[in-house]
Amino acid sequence: MIRLAASRLSCFLACLAAAGTFGIALPVSAQGDLLVAPTRVILDGRRGTEVILSNIGSEEATYRIGIELRRMTSEGQLVEVSREEANELEQAAMRMVRYAPRRITLPPGQPQAVRLSARPAVELPDGEYRVHMSFRAIPKPQPVEEQAEQAQGIKIKLIPIYGVTIPVIIRHGRLQATVALSDPGIVTGEKQKWFQLTMQREGESSTYGEIRVMKRGNSEPVYMVRGVAIYPEVGERRVTLPLSSEQAAALKGPVRIEYREMPEAGGALIAALETAIG
Amino acid sequence: MINKLRMGAAGAVFAAALAGTPAFAADNADATATAEILESIDVTLVSGTSLDFGAMVVTGAGTVSLDASTGNLDCSDADIVCSGATDIAEFSVDTASDGRTLQINLPSSVNLLRAGGTAGNAADELVLDGFNSDAAYDAVNDEYTLVYDASGTNEFAVAGDLTFDGSEGPGVYNGTFNVSVEYN
Numbered sequence A: 001m002i003r004l005a006a007s008r009l010s011c012f013l014a015c016l017a018a019a020g021t022f023g024i025a026l027p028v029s030a031q032g033d034l035l036v037a038p039t040r041v042i043l044d045g046r047r048g049t050e051v052i053l054s055n056i057g058s059e060e061a062t063y064r065i066g067i068e069l070r071r072m073t074s075e076g077q078l079v080e081v082s083r084e085e086a087n088e089l090e091q092a093a094m095r096m097v098r099y100a101p102r103r104i105t106l107p108p109g110q111p112q113a114v115r116l117s118a119r120p121a122v123e124l125p126d127g128e129y130r131v132h133m134s135f136r137a138i139p140k141p142q143p144v145e146e147q148a149e150q151a152q153g154i155k156i157k158l159i160p161i162y163g164v165t166i167p168v169i170i171r172h173g174r175l176q177a178t179v180a181l182s183d184p185g186i187v188t189g190e191k192q193k194w195f196q197l198t199m200q201r202e203g204e205s206s207t208y209g210e211i212r213v214m215k216r217g218n219s220e221p222v223y224m225v226r227g228v229a230i231y232p233e234v235g236e237r238r239v240t241l242p243l244s245s246e247q248a249a250a251l252k253g254p255v256r257i258e259y260r261e262m263p264e265a266g267g268a269l270i271a272a273l274e275t276a277i278g
Numbered sequence B: 001m002i003n004k005l006r007m008g009a010a011g012a013v014f015a016a017a018l019a020g021t022p023a024f025a026a027d028n029a030d031a032t033a034t035a036e037i038l039e040s041i042d043v044t045l046v047s048g049t050s051l052d053f054g055a056m057v058v059t060g061a062g063t064v065s066l067d068a069s070t071g072n073l074d075c076s077d078a079d080i081v082c083s084g085a086t087d088i089a090e091f092s093v094d095t096a097s098d099g100r101t102l103q104i105n106l107p108s109s110v111n112l113l114r115a116g117g118t119a120g121n122a123a124d125e126l127v128l129d130g131f132n133s134d135a136a137y138d139a140v141n142d143e144y145t146l147v148y149d150a151s152g153t154n155e156f157a158v159a160g161d162l163t164f165d166g167s168e169g170p171g172v173y174n175g176t177f178n179v180s181v182e183y184n
Helices: A008-022 A088-096 A245-251
Strands: A034-037 A041-043 A049-055 A061-072 A078-081 A097-100 A103-106 A111-118 A127-138 A154-172 A177-188 A193-203 A207-215 A221-230 A236-243 A253-261 A269-277 B002-008 B014-018 B032-038 B041-045 B055-058 B062-066 B080-083 B089-095 B101-105 B109-114 B125-133 B136-138 B143-147 B155-164 B171-182
Touching: A034 A127, A034 A154, A041 A049, A041 A111, A049 A061, A049 A103, A061 A088, A061 A097, A061 A154, A088 A097, A088 A127, A103 A111, A111 A127, A127 B171, A154 B041, A154 B089, A154 B125, A154 B155, A177 A207, A177 A253, A177 A269, A193 A207, A193 A221, A193 A245, A221 A236, A221 A245, A221 B101, A236 A245, A236 B143, B055 B155, B062 B080, B089 B171, B125 B171, B155 B171
Parallel strands: A041 A154, A154 B171, B002 B032
Antiparallel strands: A034 A049, A034 B041, A049 A111, A061 A078, A061 A103, A061 A127, A097 A111, A127 A154, A154 B055, A177 A193, A193 A236, A207 A221, A207 A253, A253 A269, B002 B014, B041 B089, B055 B080, B062 B155, B089 B155, B101 B143, B101 B171, B109 B125, B109 B171, B125 B155, B136 B143
16 A cells, blocks of 8 residues: 555656656667657557657657558568558558657657547447557758768768557457467578477457477476567468577477466466477 | 556656546545556667768769678779768667567668759669668568567667669768667
């Protein structure tokens, strides 16, 4: 039990600003550096939420917040889908997501909440809908004198626009999904080895979690990756994950592979496979 | 009344939110608090780094390539002479979750425009493509992946290729390129 006495908004933002002063040590930063939290949003349609955007750079920066579409390939890559290419499900997702503000100017160290909600239409069929929310700094116009810089030959002035994209998932109705694992193996690429695994998904919703590989009879994972999703647009995903040579050696032999929900979501087992990796 | 305490996982985000009740209404009342960890991510451009090809004198068509893994400049085409220091852009990613997989998206191609030039005029435009990174690259799927290592540096570099048709005039060519870290 604790006692809190402050208004929702003032404490929310004041605490955020205060936290920036004792946070992790960050590199000396540039215009456009940013922090986003959380990194994944699930809306069930009943109420909205907030995503925090913070300017962790050393200069004032303006950020643009947008929603975009991505489609997962059977190799697990999220590829951009234009609005013209969007299917019905994707168009419905774009229509139902509301968010504000869409452009924020923040001084260094200042966070702001972006409000986010979904308004599913009454006749919307049950299903999982998804957009990806992007946060990117808008570069400042370059000073005129730099533009007019004299050059004997050709010089290039490039400004990176960098940012973060997080999924926003809207679940409408009662949805389920099951996953089966198969065909694990190690492949050797040009520069390194890769762990591969096939995930087969059935049902209406996505699954999301961590992959843990344990030596048989041992509960400590020798290899673990977090944040592995398989979205409804794919029934089968071939997961390809980079391995160090030590990890590749440790994976060989009889193993148990588990796909579990993320610890913060309860860590329940979604699928498991006992096999041997050669 | 239920009060909710939300904490940013990387230590840089900390938020407290009170649900529902007006300000100061519960001045002397006990309340149940629940803690929710919010995973955060931050992306920074490593200070002092930029994608810089130096200076070039171009008398014919050719390509100048920067390799993000080595920082090496390939300026071997006969009609292009390169000089000056070069650099690659480096980005740092920080999140709280060890083992987190992140997709890194690079553009396929961007057009650069000469200062004072006209868009669409070939002599004023230059193509930057062949974007590459030192992050783990899956050549089969053309995908860059970063697996966050809590004990590592978690940086990735970005470079690319400049393609000249030989008609480009001298001057400063400006452009932007998008780099995004994609959660799945």
